[in-house]
Each structure stands twice: as structure tokens, then as C-alpha cells.
Amino acid sequence: MSKTKTICFANNKGGSGKSTTCANVAYQMSQEGKRVLLIDGDMQLNLTLSFFPEDEALGFVQSGNNLYTAIKDQKSLADFIVHTPYEGVDLIPSSTLMSSIEYELFTKWQREFILRKCLEPVKATGVYDYILIDSPPTLGGWVMNIMCASDYLVVPVEASPWGLFGLANMFDFVGQVRGIAPTLKVLGVAITKADERKNYFHQTVETLRSLEDVKLFETFIRIDSSIEWAQDNSKPVGAYKRSSRSAKEYAQLTKEIMNDVSR
Ligand SMILES: Nc1ncnc2c1ncn2[C@@H]1O[C@H](COP(=O)(O)OP(=O)(O)OP(=O)(O)O)[C@@H](O)[C@H]1O
Numbered sequence: 001m002s003k004t005k006t007i008c009f010a011n012n013k014g015g016s017g018k019s020t021t022c023a024n025v026a027y028q029m030s031q032e033g034k035r036v037l038l039i040d041g042d043m044q045l046n047l048t049l050s051f052f053p054e055d056e057a058l059g060f061v062q063s064g065n066n067l068y069t070a071i072k073d074q075k076s077l078a079d080f081i082v083h084t085p086y087e088g089v090d091l092i093p094s095s096t097l098m099s100s101i102e103y104e105l106f107t108k109w110q111r112e113f114i115l116r117k118c119l120e121p122v123k124a125t126g127v128y129d130y131i132l133i134d135s136p137p138t139l140g141g142w143v144m145n146i147m148c149a150s151d152y153l154v155v156p157v158e159a160s161p162w163g164l165f166g167l168a169n170m171f172d173f174v175g176q177v178r179g180i181a182p183t184l185k186v187l188g189v190a191i192t193k194a195d196e197r198k199n200y201f202h203q204t205v206e207t208l209r210s211l212e213d214v215k216l217f218e219t220f221i222r223i224d225s226s227i228e229w230a231q232d233n234s235k236p237v238g239a240y241k242r243s244s245r246s247a248k249e250y251a252q253l254t255k256e257i258m259n260d261v262s263r
């Protein structure tokens with residue numbers, strides 16, 4: 001078995017902190033001396049924009065050097081890797097054309113496993129300790145591909161009433177994925193955009209703690225404007241402002257994730 005561990009970040013609720021968490025966990029893993037490959041699985045390009053300014057991100061769309069081309073033509077993802085400005089963090093950029101990926105997958109043989117197959121040559125090199133995949137806010141054939149290519153799933157959840165709505169649907173979907181990819185493990189739920197001044201926040205924590213079979217990570221990522229400033233500068237928050245609260249929280253959450261994966 002490959003020593004590379006693949007972790008996807010998914011939740012069908014939009015704006016739950018998937019891309020922010022994926023980008024910042026990758027950066028913090030690199031700070032621990034690990035080698036990480038990020039895969040931007042969303043047509044919104046948010047993970048790509050976390051490391052590259054808009055013109056460069058759109059350059060990857062125009063040149064065809066992106067995930068969409070690889071999946072559509074079933075090519076090895078090893079040929080689509082770009083280096084980010086951070087040592088140990090590489091990326092496979094997304095494309096706005098990912099909007100039609102479900103259509104592309106539809107006629108393919110064993111269509112749930114295309115991403116897994118395209119990733120095999122990358123894993124075989126043993127270069128990366130972790131592959132982290134960002135998902136779009138949907139549940140369908142493409143997210144099924146992402147989950148089938150992953151060993152672990154992390155679910156970022158925004159501590160809000162609508163943040164919890166739909167979570168049961170997501171776990172039902174994960175159950176279906178497990179039918180064809182039985183090794184997928186739910187690592188846990190990570191609370192993002194937490195605001196401890198709000199009573200509702202505490203109720204959310206209680207609800208998530210009471211979920212059976214699903215672990216809630218100890219570290220909460222609190223609301224922090226440094227995240228938005230970092231994203232505006234195409235940087236992970238730890239690189240933008242190392243002393244910020246969210247940089248420290250992401251460092252802590254990353255340690256929890258790495259610990260659980262190595263068990
Ligand atoms: N801890 C935080 N503090 C403040 N703002 C945050 C925090 N985490 C995320 N955000 C902001 O919340 C918004 C949603 O975050 P993000 O894009 O990571 O969610 P997402 O789940 O990837 O969204 P989508 O479902 O659209 O892909 C972004 O504008 C981001 O800047």
C-alpha cells in the first residue's frame with residue numbers, strides 16, 4: 001500500500017470552510033516538514049486562488065494545464081502538477097470547465113474511479129506524504145470520485161443553523177460511497193467560522209459532539225479577518241500573518257489530523 005495518505009475535504013453546504021481549511025492544513029503540514037499535493041476539485045478555483053493570484057489561476061484554465069483536462073482525457077495527474085511559492089506544497093489547479101465534469105464522466109467505464117486511477121502514478125512515486133482534495137458544495141458523481149480516491153474525509157462545518165442542515169444527507173452519501181469504496185474513513189468534523197460570543201455556537205458544538213460514530217475535532221477555527229486578508233493576497237494565513245489566531249488554530253487542527261491519520 002502507498003504511504004501517501006489522501007484526505008478530502010467535503011460538505012455539500014456551500015461556504016462551510018472547505019477550501020480555506022484544505023489550503024491552510026496543507027500549508028501547516030509543510031511547516032511540519034511534510035510534502036503535500038493539493039487538488040483543486042472545484043470550478044470556483046478557490047484552492048488555486050489560495051496560492052496564486054487571479055491572472056495566474058486563469059492562466060492554468062486557458063493553458064489546459066489543469067484537473068479538467070486530466071480527468072476528461074484520463075491522463076496521469078503527475079503531468080499536471082505545479083509548484084506553489086511554498087516549499088513542500090504543490091497543486092493541481094482547477095478549471096472553470098469543471099462545471100461540466102459530471103457530463104464528461106457519464107459515459108466512462110467505472111466512472112466513480114477515474115480520479116483514483118489518474119492519481120495512481122502520483123502515489124506510486126512516493127513523493128508526497130499527503131494528498132489533500134478540495135470538493136465543490138455538491139453531492140454527485142464528481143464528489144463520489146473524490147471520495148473514492150480518498151483514504152480519509154474531513155468535514156468542515158460552519159457553526160450556524162443552516163450549517164448543520166443537510167449534514168445527515170452528507171453522511172448518507174458517504175454511506176453510499178462506502179458501498180463501493182469500503183476503506184474510506186470519516187476522520188472528523190471541524191468547526192469553522194466559530195463565534196464563541198453567540199449562544200448558538202455552543203448549541204452547535206453540543207449537537208456535533210452528540211453525533212454517533214463521528215468525531216468532532218478539539219480545535220475550532222474561529223472567525224478571523226486575517227483569513228480574508230490572506231486570501232486577498234493569495235496566501236495561506238500562516239504565511240500572511242504567522243502570529244494570527246487562525247494561523248495558530250490551523251496549526252493545531254493540522255496536528256490533530258496528522259495524529260489521527262498516523263494511527
Ligand atoms: N475562520 C474564518 N474567519 C473568517 N472568514 C472565514 C473563515 N473561514 C472561511 N472564511 C470565509 O468564508 C467564506 C467561505 O469559506 P470557504 O470558501 O473556505 O468555504 P467553502 O466551503 O470552500 O465554500 P464553497 O462551498 O463555495 O466551496 C470565504 O469567503 C472565506 O474567506
Ligand SMILES: [Mg+2]
Pocket residue numbers: 018019020042044046134135136
Ligand atoms: Mg470551496
